[in-house]
Amino acid sequence: MKHLGFKRIFPSLFLLSLILSFSISSLAVNHDVRVKLSSFKKLPRISARTLQVAMPGRSFEKLGARFVQLTKHPLSLEKSFGWWNGEGRVWPSPTLYLKGENVLVGSNPAPKRFKIHAHSRGVDWIGIFPVEEYLKGVIGSEMPASYPMEALKAQVIAARTYALKRKTLRKREVFDLESTIMDQVFTWPQKDLPTWAQKKIEKAVDETRGQVLVGTKSRRLIHAFYHADCGGSTESAYEVWQRGKPSSSRHKDRACQARSSNQWRTRLSESQLLAGLKKHYFVGLNTKIENVRVTERTPSGRAKRMRFTLNHGRSIEMSGEGMRRIFGFSRVKSTLMETNYSGKEKRLVVHGKGHGHGVGLCQKGARSHALQGKSASSILKLYYPFAQIQRLKVAEPERLAAAQ
Numbered sequence: 001m002k003h004l005g006f007k008r009i010f011p012s013l014f015l016l017s018l019i020l021s022f023s024i025s026s027l028a029v030n031h032d033v034r035v036k037l038s039s040f041k042k043l044p045r046i047s048a049r050t051l052q053v054a055m056p057g058r059s060f061e062k063l064g065a066r067f068v069q070l071t072k073h074p075l076s077l078e079k080s081f082g083w084w085n086g087e088g089r090v091w092p093s094p095t096l097y098l099k100g101e102n103v104l105v106g107s108n109p110a111p112k113r114f115k116i117h118a119h120s121r122g123v124d125w126i127g128i129f130p131v132e133e134y135l136k137g138v139i140g141s142e143m144p145a146s147y148p149m150e151a152l153k154a155q156v157i158a159a160r161t162y163a164l165k166r167k168t169l170r171k172r173e174v175f176d177l178e179s180t181i182m183d184q185v186f187t188w189p190q191k192d193l194p195t196w197a198q199k200k201i202e203k204a205v206d207e208t209r210g211q212v213l214v215g216t217k218s219r220r221l222i223h224a225f226y227h228a229d230c231g232g233s234t235e236s237a238y239e240v241w242q243r244g245k246p247s248s249s250r251h252k253d254r255a256c257q258a259r260s261s262n263q264w265r266t267r268l269s270e271s272q273l274l275a276g277l278k279k280h281y282f283v284g285l286n287t288k289i290e291n292v293r294v295t296e297r298t299p300s301g302r303a304k305r306m307r308f309t310l311n312h313g314r315s316i317e318m319s320g321e322g323m324r325r326i327f328g329f330s331r332v333k334s335t336l337m338e339t340n341y342s343g344k345e346k347r348l349v350v351h352g353k354g355h356g357h358g359v360g361l362c363q364k365g366a367r368s369h370a371l372q373g374k375s376a377s378s379i380l381k382l383y384y385p386f387a388q389i390q391r392l393k394v395a396e397p398e399r400l401a402a403a404q
């Protein structure tokens with residue numbers, strides 16, 4: 001019976017393993033990430049020792065000049081943009097790939113490979129990096145290098161997962177990642193870190209090479225969000241942004257709860273509040289604020305819904321994270337907060353604990369767990385309980401193909 005049962009089960013197990021290995025190996029196809037370095041109204045002059053240019057899908061051609069001023073060229077026929085070098089040469093494509101030696105865009109050194117993309121508001125400058133190289137630039141900006149090695153490694157794995165997930169989601173976009181807190185902070189030209197810090201970051205990246213977090217069930221890259229300080233407990237993405245499925249991926253960080261250095265307080269005057277609200281909502285001239293309060297909290301105690309009560313019986317409702325966005329992420333540091341509006345003094349006092357949205361890995365918590373001797377993988381298990389580490393095959397950095 002046992003044997004019969006096994007034979008019946010075996011083909012489906014085999015099929016399942018094929019499907020799983022297919023979905024995982026498909027993650028490893030392309031390891032370059034396209035990072036928006038900055039946006040310009042007008043592209044600065046590009047200078048280089050040697051410079052080559054290519055339109056998407058075409059091969060590179062050498063440019064003779066050491067300096068080139070590429071200008072956006074409206075192509076009325078294609079209702080799109082192109083580029084021209086001021087000497088009659090036009091590339092009829094909004095995107096242009098460039099590479100060369102000692103290339104400067106304005107006064108900034110350019111990465112080995114980059115592209116420029118023209119659109120109605122200006123020009124995006126987008127660097128193309130192998131993901132492992134990109135990570136070395138991210139970690140130095142996202143986590144203090146003085147943190148213990150296992151915390152840094154956990155951070156690297158989360159950041160790698162985040163970047164590759166964004167890449168799968170933005171396949172059809174011009175770039176995969178912003179270089180700001182909108183995605184992950186990536187400083188270009190790269191930050192001058194002390195040698196010990198640089199070496200430590202390189203080690204954390206190299207020793208976790210190709211490691212990503214995939215869902216235990218889905219076997220797909222997870223949205224590996226992370227933040228600076230949970231203030232005592234992390235929260236699920238579902239509760240904070242109402243995205244994904246409800247889950248209990250909450251982790252209590254006693255160390256973050258016990259710390260008092262993560263308490264913060266901020267004041268916003270009625271006029272500051274009105275100015276912020278005006279950017280997103282219709283707020284009439286004679287509007288006054290009567291009250292501001294948290295109307296719903298997440299299981300970890302974060303402000304989920306907020307209500308601004310205005311005069312004339314009006315009110316504005318928003319999420320706790322929406323309030324952070326409107327009044328500044330660095331001012332309203334987290335939604336683990338209490339609000340107190342004084343109509344008499346016409347001001348809102350907000351005090352809270354922690355820093356960041358509270359979803360996924362808590363960096364301060366990762367630091368304390370690492371100091372207690374936990375490994376990167378067990379730290380990640382705490383913050384992403386429904387994920388496991390998967391090692392991707394790291395392909396050689398992609399060739400300088402213009403086609404993307």
Ligand SMILES: [Zn+2]
Nearest residue numbers: 253256362365
């Ligand atoms: Zn924490």
